[in-house]
Amino acid sequence: MSDKNYLNWPFLEPRHRLLEQELDNWATQHIAQEHAHDVDAACRALVAQLGQAGWLAHAIAGTRHGGGADVIDTRALCLIRETLARHAGLADFAFAMQGLGSGAISLFGSDANRETYLPRVARGEAIAAFALSEPQAGSDVAAMQCAAVQDGDSYVLNGEKTWISNGGIADFYVVFARTGEAPGARGISAFIVEAGAPGFEIAERINVIAPHPLARLTFNNCRIPAAQRLGEAGQGFKVAMATLDVFRTSVAAAALGFARRALDEALAHARQRKMFGQTLADFQLTQAKLAQMATGIDAAALLTYRAAWQRDQGQNVTKEAAMAKLTATETAQQVIDAAVQMFGGLGVVSEHPVERLYREIRSLRIYEGASEVQQLIIAREMLRA
Numbered sequence: 285m286s287d288k289n290y291l292n293w294p295f296l297e298p299r300h301r302l303l304e305q306e307l308d309n310w311a312t313q314h315i316a317q318e319h320a321h322d323v324d325a326a327c328r329a330l331v332a333q334l335g336q337a338g339w340l341a342h343a344i345a346g347t348r349h350g351g352g353a354d355v356i357d358t359r360a361l362c363l364i365r366e367t368l369a370r371h372a373g374l375a376d377f378a379f380a381m382q383g384l385g386s387g388a389i390s391l392f393g394s395d396a397n398r399e400t401y402l403p404r405v406a407r408g409e410a411i412a413a414f415a416l417s418e419p420q421a422g423s424d425v426a427a428m429q430c431a432a433v434q435d436g437d438s439y440v441l442n443g444e445k446t447w448i449s450n451g452g453i454a455d456f457y458v459v460f461a462r463t464g465e466a467p468g469a470r471g472i473s474a475f476i477v478e479a480g481a482p483g484f485e486i487a488e489r490i491n492v493i494a495p496h497p498l499a500r501l502t503f504n505n506c507r508i509p510a511a512q513r514l515g516e517a518g519q520g521f522k523v524a525m526a527t528l529d530v531f532r533t534s535v536a537a538a539a540l541g542f543a544r545r546a547l548d549e550a551l552a553h554a555r556q557r558k559m560f561g562q563t564l565a566d567f568q569l570t571q572a573k574l575a576q577m578a579t580g581i582d583a584a585a586l587l588t589y590r591a592a593w594q595r596d597q598g599q600n601v602t603k604e605a606a607m608a609k610l611t612a613t614e615t616a617q618q619v620i621d622a623a624v625q626m627f628g629g630l631g632v633v634s635e636h637p638v639e640r641l642y643r644e645i646r647s648l649r650i651y652e653g654a655s656e657v658q659q660l661i662i663a664r665e666m667l668r669a
């Protein structure tokens with residue numbers, strides 16, 4: 285059982301401790317860690333389950349629309365992701381994508397947009413996706429080529445997006461496209477595109493190391509009502525960055541959940557594995573490894589809940605969220621690798637808990653800004669000061 289002392293840190297309030305306890309109990313009863321054979325069906329089922337149980341209310345903003353609060357409670361978001369990740373990577377993914385996919389609507393949607401989409405997202409009745417990346421524009425978002433041209437009361441969208449989580453199962457996508465008000469990042473707008481929009485297609489499904497729905501999307505003269513634009517024309521980059529600013533800290537929290545699970549598994553194994561007349565845990569080499577794992581997790585958790593708390597105080601967290609994501613994802617990778625090593629051959633057997641974690645953690649160091657991008661963000665914020 286994980287050490288839960290961190291729940292008593294001053295960053296958290298009594299309601300957060302209660303939330304974690306209730307979710308942990310619920311997840312123990314309702315979700316399992318196995319990688320699903322039919323990942324689309326499993327993901328749909330998890331979204332419905334998380335919605336019915338009320339957890340998705342924390343992924344959106346606006347009590348009027350079924351949200352848990354009027355502003356997203358970052359600490360609640362982080363605790364939910366950490367707890368779900370500890371139980372099952374796909375459950376964390378299903379929760380996180382409802383938030384990331386609808387985040388731009390929570391933050392920038394018109395009343396009509398919010399009323400149309402957010403209640404269904406919160407109930408788990410509509411699946412959301414966030415479509416920013418393109419084959420030639422990943423880390424370098426401003427290089428995006430997908431374009432939207434205004435034509436009367438609508439925009440006509442042409443181009444492609446790739447690596448889109450929930451691609452293929454989402455009911456709607458928040459899509460970023462070049463609208464040309466200015467060069468580079470200042471000429472982008474954000475739109476809500478319904479899955480059935482004519483001219484919109486799932487061009488390719490992509491299989492990744494830890495299975496979850498992922499796709500490349502194409503837009504061929506796809507017409508979208510102008511009322512589906514989120515925020516001002518040309519402000520799409522700001523919309524994307526503001527959304528990522530909320531959810532980046534929660535990626536750190538998911539990494540923490542994976543790392544805590546790996547440490548639990550490693551501790552239990554080290555205590556009972558007999559070798560050379562004692563247990564694996566009796567060796568000082570093992571103890572040093574366990575100490576390093578636990579210390580890394582606490583350091584990452586401090587940065588994560590500091591960033592979440594700071595955001596909940598209404599402060600800017602660009603640097604703090606980047607520090608949290610960088611540290612938590614890199615630390616989790618090391619912790620999980622150490623756990624695999626302690627399990628010996630068992631650690632690399634398909635679907636062993638630590639083998640699953642080894643696959644789950646890898647892409648967190650790449651998406652929502654690779655570790656190198658986080659380093660640049662931190663340095664940029666320092667040099668600006």
Ligand SMILES: Cc1cc2nc3c(=O)[nH]c(=O)nc-3n(C[C@H](O)[C@H](O)[C@H](O)COP(=O)(O)OP(=O)(O)OC[C@H]3O[C@@H](n4cnc5c(N)ncnc54)[C@H](O)[C@@H]3O)c2cc1C
Nearest residue numbers: 414415416417422423447448449647650651652653654656
């Ligand atoms: C599993 C998964 C799910 C994803 N889900 C989504 C999604 O839902 N929506 C979405 O829009 N996108 C999504 N992405 C895309 C993700 O955000 C991009 O993969 C990421 O931004 C990196 O872009 P890229 O793959 O084009 O790599 P590149 O931009 O080509 O970068 C390759 C590598 O170069 C290095 N690098 C980058 N910048 C620098 C630099 N300045 N200096 C030195 N090194 C650098 C980093 O190590 C980086 O990993 C997902 C990706 C994955 C793997």
